[in-house]
Amino acid sequence: MFDWLGFRQGLPLWVSWRLNRNLEKDVEEIFEGIAETRKELLFSWSHEYWGHIERLKEQWDKLNLGDSGIEMSAEAGLKLNQEQLFQSLYSRAEDFTELFLLNTAGKVTFSTYTPHIGTMYRDDSVLGIAITNLRNTSTDQLLYGPYADAMTSSIGPRTSTFHDQMTLLFMHTLRVNGQFAGILCGRVPGDVIGDLIQRESGHVYPDSGDNYIFMAKPNLNLHIAPGTALSRSRFEDRTFTHGENLKDGVTTNWGTVSVKEHTELEIMFTDPATGELHPGVANTIQNGNNLFVAFPGYSDYRHIPVIGKGVTFRLPHCPDDWGMMCEGDLEEVYRIRGIRLRFAKLHNWLTLVFSVIMAVIVYLAAAYTAPIIAAWIGGAACLITGLLTSSLVGRKEIGRVAERLRNISRFIRINAEGKGDLTQRLHPNTFDNDETRELAKWINNMIDSLESIMIQVKLTAGDVSSSQQIMNDTTADTVTSAAGSAPTSMR
Secondary structure, eight states: OOGGGOHHHHHHHHHHHHHTGGGHHHHHHHHHHHHHHHHHHHHHHHHHHHHHHHHHHHHHHHHTOOTTSOOOOOSTTOOOOHHHHHHHHHHHOTTOSEEEEEOTTSBEEEESSGGGTTOBOOTTSTTHHHHHHHHHSSOOEEEEEEEEOHHHHHHOOSSOSOOOSEEEEEEEEEEETTEEEEEEEEEEETHHHHHHHHOGGGOSSTTTOEEEEEEEEOSSOTTSOTTBBOSOOTTSSSSSOSSOOTTTOEEETTEEEOOSSOSTTTOBOBOTTTSSBOHHHHHHHHHSEEEEOSTTOEEOTTSOEEEEEEEEEOOTTOOSEEEEEEEEEHHHHTOOOOHHHHHHHHHHHHHHHHHHHHHHHHHHHHHHSOHHHHHHHHHHHHHHHHHHHHHHHIIIIIHHHHHHHHHHHHHHHHHHTTOOOTTOOOOGGGSOTTHHHHHHHHHHHHHHHHHHHHHHHHHHHHHHHHHHHHHHHHHHHHHHHHHHHHHHHHO
16 A cells, blocks of 8 residues: 555555645646756857857857967958957856856866966867867757766856866867868856756745756767766755765665765766666656656655656757656655635534533533523523634634735735746745745746846846947947048058
């Protein structure tokens, strides 16, 4: 009945699942939505940053840079120098911690991070596979990684609060007269994509929810086995969990699951009991997607019963197929105890207690008083117990629910009137473990989405403004150049 969980662990989880069995369809839709939203975020972000690289490449082409990546000639009055070009993009694309140029030999000839200039990447270096792939194939664009690069750690973070050596590299070949002239590169810390898929402030399962990326099918990075972590886990350290975490070690009956530096490339998502890929990851790789939200769940890499959705995908210009799991512990997902259940529980207890009291009162009244008096006493007792029940239920349950709903209503009203701070969130832990807490979590999720949209609009507006400024500078240079040559033509 309890499958792999056993009676002791399985019984309370089975009870929770049975109490909320009417929510199973909703839970399916929740995980479907979480997975699809995170997948769309990854593709949208990837397209955005490829757009940045492509525009920079087009501007490089206009400058007609030579093989060294340093010499520059003017075309149509364009006087923007290399540093201005790169710094302009660097200031707009905040997830890039570095933009740099590689020449045909693999040497860094220009970088927004000066200490990197002069570094040589040979065939046996961390970028050797990627450079060889771009140099020897017709491929012009490559999203390479994640891979460990000490340079990423040295440069430091820009947008993510987490940072380590893990790196994603946007790479675009440069050609002069059709010949390979170098590679334009944009460095992104690996934790950026972790932030994208976690969306911490909008997490609907904050205690146990985890969205993580893994290798599904390597085509270029053949050294990375299927099922290997490619993004940060929420349980990597103590930031989001007050219990066991991967850096301190997660204890199981089959040993300790831990990482030394980071989740990426160190963890294989296997079930400790079997040593094989856990069912969520294995079925996702095999079928392309996987959805399981019923009891008893499946064992994750910590040997904890979880449920969730898995999908596979390939980001633009990424040669490898990735997978993503969006999961939550079975216990947390079905932890909710509905308002209806709580009301019924209190009402049943009061009914039982007052029934016993009523029986005693009626018995004594019938034994020691006249029937008419006993009837009046019984009626009065019914009225009093009814009023007491109504008062207790109203004060203990209805009033509490009404207060929570007023708090939610106040929060929505402030934001609806346009005076709200989109960085503010409701605190789900201040709500009872019922539908009001679920409502608070989903409102937080909605506000988080709105905040993301507003940030994107702001960044897009800044990008348009910056592009317009570049066009204005170009036009001004052209006019100046034309004005300077006019007297010579007249002579």
